[in-house]
Amino acid sequence: MGTTLLTNIAQLVTVDAAGSVLEHAAVLIREDRIEWIGAAADAPAADTVHDLSGRTVLPGWVDSHSHLIFGGDRAEEFVARMAGQSYAAGGIAVTTLATRSLSDEELTGLVAARRAEALSMGTTWMETKTGYGLELSEESRHARLGAPIVDTLTFLGAHLVPAGADADEYTDLVAGPMLEAVAQDIDFVDIFCERGAFNEDQTRRVLQAAQDRNLATKVHGNQLGPGPGVKLAVEFGSHSVDHVNYLEDSDIQALAGSWADWDRTTRSGKPGTVATCLPACDLSTRQPLAPGRELLDAGVGIALASNCNPGTSYTSNMNFCVATAVLQMNLSLAEAIEAATYGGALALGIADQVGSIEVGKRADLHVLDAPAAAHLAYRPGMNLTHSVYRAGELAG
Ligand SMILES: N=CN[C@@H](CCC(=O)O)C(=O)O
Numbered sequence: 030m031g032t033t034l035l036t037n038i039a040q041l042v043t044v045d046a047a048g049s050v051l052e053h054a055a056v057l058i059r060e061d062r063i064e065w066i067g068a069a070a071d072a073p074a075a076d077t078v079h080d081l082s083g084r085t086v087l088p089g090w091v092d093s094h095s096h097l098i099f100g101g102d103r104a105e106e107f108v109a110r111m112a113g114q115s116y117a118a119g120g121i122a123v124t125t126l127a128t129r130s131l132s133d134e135e136l137t138g139l140v141a142a143r144r145a146e147a148l149s150m151g152t153t154w155m156e157t158k159t160g161y162g163l164e165l166s167e168e169s170r171h172a173r174l175g176a177p178i179v180d181t182l183t184f185l186g187a188h189l190v191p192a193g194a195d196a197d198e199y200t201d202l203v204a205g206p207m208l209e210a211v212a213q214d215i216d217f218v219d220i221f222c223e224r225g226a227f228n229e230d231q232t233r234r235v236l237q238a239a240q241d242r243n244l245a246t247k248v249h250g251n252q253l254g255p256g257p258g259v260k261l262a263v264e265f266g267s268h269s270v271d272h273v274n275y276l277e278d279s280d281i282q283a284l285a286g287s288w289a290d291w292d293r294t295t296r297s298g299k300p301g302t303v304a305t306c307l308p309a310c311d312l313s314t315r316q317p318l319a320p321g322r323e324l325l326d327a328g329v330g331i332a333l334a335s336n337c338n339p340g341t342s343y344t345s346n347m348n349f350c351v352a353t354a355v356l357q358m359n360l361s362l363a364e365a366i367e368a369a370t371y372g373g374a375l376a377l378g379i380a381d382q383v384g385s386i387e388v389g390k391r392a393d394l395h396v397l398d399a400p401a402a403a404h405l406a407y408r409p410g411m412n413l414t415h416s417v418y419r420a421g422e423l424a425g
């Protein structure tokens with residue numbers, strides 16, 4: 030592979046701690062790593078040179094929340110919602126049935142195609158979750174098939190209590206035998222803490238079981254109404270709490286408190302619980318957009334993610350999520366880009382490897398067909414992704 034120089038970059042948005050944006054820049058990649066960054070005029074020689082002709086380069090998106098392991102779709106549910114019906118967790122069962130009927134080959138093919146689609150739109154690191162299995166054999170099949178396709182795999186056996194099951198007995202199954210069966214394939218344990226899904230006590234049991242196994246955790250919380258999800262995530266030291274639409278002041282304070290030992294300017298210390306905002310989901314479910322601005326102003330680290338799934342957010346387009354965060358959540362472009370790259374990396378515990386363009390980090394780069402990153406929000410809905418480098422390799 031040798032070295033590759035990307036040069037003639039009009040704007041290089043590094044997302045480093047200082048938020049450096051370089052103009053007339055170049056990046057040297059050696060194998061899968063970033064070896065040098067600087068002015069194009071000073072660039073070292075390289076085996077291969079890619080002239081980017083005045084385009085913009087960002088870190089690849091780090092999509093820290095998705096549910097790609099599913100069959101079928103729920104377009105009818107979506108249409109009913111647009112006609113006024115509200116979203117309820119029960120729709121998950123429809124996807125569970127559709128997924129069960131797929132062979133390993135069919136399911137693998139669907140997940141791989143979805144991963145490739147996201148990569149083609151700039152997502153160089155992708156998390157996904159189980160959660161449409163809801164029985165031991167299916168949850169472990171989904172974990173086994175999904176793990177080699179995505180970069181981070183999360184176990185979400187506690188997504189919905191299956192019809193006819195007792196909620197507490199099912200929670201015991203998730204926290205015990207199911208977790209045991211998937212443990213070797215997963216990076217995180219997650220739970221949907223919400224009315225209609227799992228309550229506070231059940232959430233505690235699952236988070237405790239994960240902690241007892243030294244597994245990192247996440248929580249789906251405060252999506253459809255106020256609830257205990259945020260505070261539980263903070264109490265258990267979860268990497269993130271996701272959705273965060275309905276927050277009380279005390280939730281924001283709890284989140285802010287978790288960031289007390291983090292120094293933003295040097296990016297050192299102990300990161301707190303990331304509040305992951307999912308704007309595409311909020312639009313598709315007609316929920317109020319998560320208060321990203323308020324969270325940032327309170328000192329909370331935030332991430333933006335797609336939440337790609339067939340029920341609440343059938344898109345993996347992070348360009349769209351970033352544009353929405355700028356246009357409708359009052360984030361600056363730099364804040365939105367940081368949340369969709371470095372913020373996602375913090376939410377997945379991989380910020381030392383990816384999430385910014387810095388020497389030594391993995392060469393995950395997203396080239397925009399635009400002279401400035403502002404075009405992401407200035408030209409919303411346009412296909413601005415020109416090319417994508419993942420671990421130094423040109424994708425596609
Ligand atoms: N909220 C819970 N889980 C998914 C939706 C799953 C579904 O409706 O299929 C989410 O993150 O939005």
Ligand SMILES: [Zn+2]
Pocket residue numbers: 094095096249336
């Ligand atoms: Zn989700």
